Amino acid sequence: xxxxxxxxxxxxxxxxxxxLSNVLVEPAEGGIALTATDMEVGxxxxxxxxxxxxxxxxxxxxxxxxIAREVTAEEVTLKSAQVGWVDLLAGRSKxxxxxxxxxxxxQLPLGTATVDGTSVRLAAGTLREMVDKTLFAVSSDETxxxxxxxxxxxxxxxxLRMVATDGHRLALVDRRVPExxxxxxxIMPRKGLLEARKLxxxxxxxxxxxxxxxxxxxxxxxxxSFFMRLVEGEFPDYQQVIPAAxxxxxxxxxxxxxxxxxxxxxxxxxxxxxxxxxxERGRLELSAxxxxxxxxxxxxEITYAGDSLxxxxxxxxxxxxxxxxxxxxxxxxxxxxxxxxxxxxxxxDPDYTYVVMPMRL
Amino acid sequence: xxLRTILGHERAVERLRRAVAEHHVPSAxxxxxxxGVGKRALADALAARLLCAAPDEDDACGACPQCTRVLGGxxxxxxxxxxxxxxxxxxxxxxxxxxxxxxxxxxxATRKVAIIDGAHELNEHGQNALLRTLEEPPPGCHIVLxxxxxxxxxxxxxxxxxxxxxxxxxxxxVARVLVARGLPAERAQLVAELAEGSPGRALLLDGDEAxxxxxxVLDALLHLGSRSAAEISEVAQDLARGPLDLALxxxxxxxxxxxxxxxxPDSTPxxxxxxxxxxxxxxxxxxxxxxxxxxxxxxLGQNANRVLALETMLLVLRNIExxxxxxxxxxxxxxxx
Numbered sequence: 001x002x003x004x005x006x007x008x009x010x011x012x013x014x015x016x017x018x019x020l021s022n023v024l025v026e027p028a029e030g031g032i033a034l035t036a037t038d039m040e041v042g043x044x045x046x047x048x049x050x051x052x053x054x055x056x057x058x059x060x061x062x063x064x065x066x067i068a069r070e071v072t073a074e075e076v077t078l079k080s081a082q083v084g085w086v087d088l089l090a091g092r093s094k095x096x097x098x099x100x101x102x103x104x105x106x107q108l109p110l111g112t113a114t115v116d117g118t119s120v121r122l123a124a125g126t127l128r129e130m131v132d133k134t135l136f137a138v139s140s141d142e143t144x145x146x147x148x149x150x151x152x153x154x155x156x157x158x159x160l161r162m163v164a165t166d167g168h169r170l171a172l173v174d175r176r177v178p179e180x181x182x183x184x185x186x187i188m189p190r191k192g193l194l195e196a197r198k199l200x201x202x203x204x205x206x207x208x209x210x211x212x213x214x215x216x217x218x219x220x221x222x223x224x225s226f227f228m229r230l231v232e233g234e235f236p237d238y239q240q241v242i243p244a245a246x247x248x249x250x251x252x253x254x255x256x257x258x259x260x261x262x263x264x265x266x267x268x269x270x271x272x273x274x275x276x277x278x279x280e281r282g283r284l285e286l287s288a289x290x291x292x293x294x295x296x297x298x299x300x301e302i303t304y305a306g307d308s309l310x311x312x313x314x315x316x317x318x319x320x321x322x323x324x325x326x327x328x329x330x331x332x333x334x335x336x337x338x339x340x341x342x343x344x345x346x347x348x349d350p351d352y353t354y355v356v357m358p359m360r361l
Numbered sequence: 362x363x364l365r366t367i368l369g370h371e372r373a374v375e376r377l378r379r380a381v382a383e384h385h386v387p388s389a390x391x392x393x394x395x396x397g398v399g400k401r402a403l404a405d406a407l408a409a410r411l412l413c414a415a416p417d418e419d420d421a422c423g424a425c426p427q428c429t430r431v432l433g434g435x436x437x438x439x440x441x442x443x444x445x446x447x448x449x450x451x452x453x454x455x456x457x458x459x460x461x462x463x464x465x466x467x468x469x470a471t472r473k474v475a476i477i478d479g480a481h482e483l484n485e486h487g488q489n490a491l492l493r494t495l496e497e498p499p500p501g502c503h504i505v506l507x508x509x510x511x512x513x514x515x516x517x518x519x520x521x522x523x524x525x526x527x528x529x530x531x532x533x534x535v536a537r538v539l540v541a542r543g544l545p546a547e548r549a550q551l552v553a554e555l556a557e558g559s560p561g562r563a564l565l566l567d568g569d570e571a572x573x574x575x576x577x578v579l580d581a582l583l584h585l586g587s588r589s590a591a592e593i594s595e596v597a598q599d600l601a602r603g604p605l606d607l608a609l610x611x612x613x614x615x616x617x618x619x620x621x622x623x624x625x626p627d628s629t630p631x632x633x634x635x636x637x638x639x640x641x642x643x644x645x646x647x648x649x650x651x652x653x654x655x656x657x658x659x660x661l662g663q664n665a666n667r668v669l670a671l672e673t674m675l676l677v678l679r680n681i682e683x684x685x686x687x688x689x690x691x692x693x694x695x696x697x698x
Contacts, residue, residue: 145464
């Protein structure tokens with residue numbers, strides 16, 4: 001049931017190829033393997049089962065899932081009756097379902113055996129966190145395909161890095177993963193990551209094996225293996241937008257800033273979502289105004305000893321990143337000037353860098 | 362289908378083989394040719410050739426895992442865009458989907474092939490959405506557009522593609538294609554004559570339903586002159602229940618033959634031998650009848666009511682047959698705002 005639920009998510013919905021609405025059921029070590037794909041991502045789950053006679057079938061994933069959900073029997077029996085049909089027996093219920101030829105099912109890069117890939121093991125939680133801290137910053141502009149995913153690389157051996165940007169903001173997270181070294185960085189598409197993220201949710205605290213090759217990224221646990229195709233293209237040189245030494249340093253409580261910003265942004269203009277940040281000694285005034293609806297302002301207590309400075313930011317961009325930071329964190333903000341990029345880090349997580357461009361208000 | 366097994370279209374096949382051999386396959390191809398002439402078969406064969414793991418003599422091997430999947434339609438690095446049956450054009454989401462797919466790395470092969478089957482069914486927005494991709498496709502991508510005529514595409518799309526024209530096939534070649542598809546030689550010969558050089562159309566004309574429709578349409582058209590309006594209404598309802606496209610295609614062929622007969626009375630018996638119009642009529646009248654069928658096809662393309670459109674058409678055809686005036690009848694259906 002769980003296996004079916006997992007593969008359900010990745011079957012083709014658009015129905016371009018009938019075989020892709022099906023799940024491939026085939027013999028595997030200790031049971032059967034259920035495989036589904038939409039050619040962009042694919043997933044294989046192992047389910048304990050007894051094989052009386054070896055054979056593969058493909059069955060409509062949705063129907064199989066619906067049946068599995070409704071039948072009360074603990075066990076179901078699948079029997080390939082005649083070519084093109086499969087009998088499913090569960091307690092007193094009998095189903096006869098159409099089966100398509102398993103030979104038409106695409107060959108997928110699943111499992112950890114690989115010719116040209118780099119394999120690394122890490123905790124599912126680490127991977128989950130890295131994805132959460134970057135995926136939201138991925139560009140939604142479809143024409144800039146090299147920004148339409150998260151860039152995975154190893155700036156030095158032992159450091160795994162994910163970077164995402166949409167040209168207005170950038171999220172970069174580094175994590176120590178012993179001995180990891182990729183020959184070159186790869187771009188993982190948003191859709192593939194969303195599916196991977198769902199899988200990681202189910203994985204709990206297990207370790208996952210990640211295999212990175214030039215064409216795909218695979219994830220594998222003992223029970224499940226997953227792949228996503230990669231985006232073609234060069235990720236832009238992102239290093240240059242990260243300010244090395246910001247002039248104005250501000251420390252602020254994450255919860256205070258998060259809550260205040262959410263309140264004030266209610267009256268920011270719908271289109272630009274612009275909120276004014278006015279820095280004074282020990283005090284940050286957030287304000288927003290919208291000619292149609294009114295205005296709002298709020299003071300937030302900060303640690304700051306520099307000159308006063310006024311900048312505008314898209315509230316959404318700042319809220320997004322504060323949302324993934326833990327409650328009670330101390331946030332360090334670094335500003336260069338009114339037009340230069342601003343830096344945002346949590347003091348508890350120096351390896352997570354966020355850069356956001358100010359806007360004119 | 363391999364390039365070598367494509368029947369007819371020798372020049373086109375040769376050009377493709379040479380392009381692949383010399384590594385000069387353009388990133389955007391536009392195959393032009395009448396409906397059913399073999400554009401898709403050629404595009405599939407080209408895809409197999411491009412993705413084949415072990416090509417021999419400038420052709421796909423047809424046996425490697427790449428080939429079998431391309432030919433089986435399940436290759437992950439081949440993307441087909443076609444109009445959904447219940448739609449009037451290819452949705453813009455399908456174009457966006459294609460654009461995104463093109464940015465992904467190939468999965469099994471070293472390159473990717475996208476085929477837009479019916480590029481003329483992209484509306485203006487769809488075609489515009491494709492422009493950027495046609496101009497600068499991601500590396501290792503080939504896009505093949507298929508359309509009946511270049512004039513059905515925006516000039517901006519046309520100019521970004523290399524054109525390849527597929528001509529109508531000789532009836533004998535059509536028959537060979539049909540025989541290769543398992544049709545008995547005699548039947549293949551008959552439908553090939555009707556198919557206007559297009560094996561696809563020939564296949565449409567074959568089959569039990571088509572044979573029945575054909576009999577019904579010919580019966581209706583042959584006896585038009587003697588039918589009352591009420592009878593015509595019945596005939597229209599009957600035909601509208603069946604495959605209407607086919608009925609209209611057969612009507613077109615019928616009047617085209619009739620026109621041919623009118624223009625050259627001494628010529629060999631028309632191709633629709635079993636249903637040639639009994640009455641001899643002047644060519645201008647036949648031309649007007651042809652026009653009436655074309656107008657109906659147009660009207661149906663614009664969502665006219667099937668029964669009413671067909672009924673009007675049959676009435677117009679009858680009036681011409683009887684030598685009466687038809688203009689008023691027709692205007693109600695075909696005049697556009």
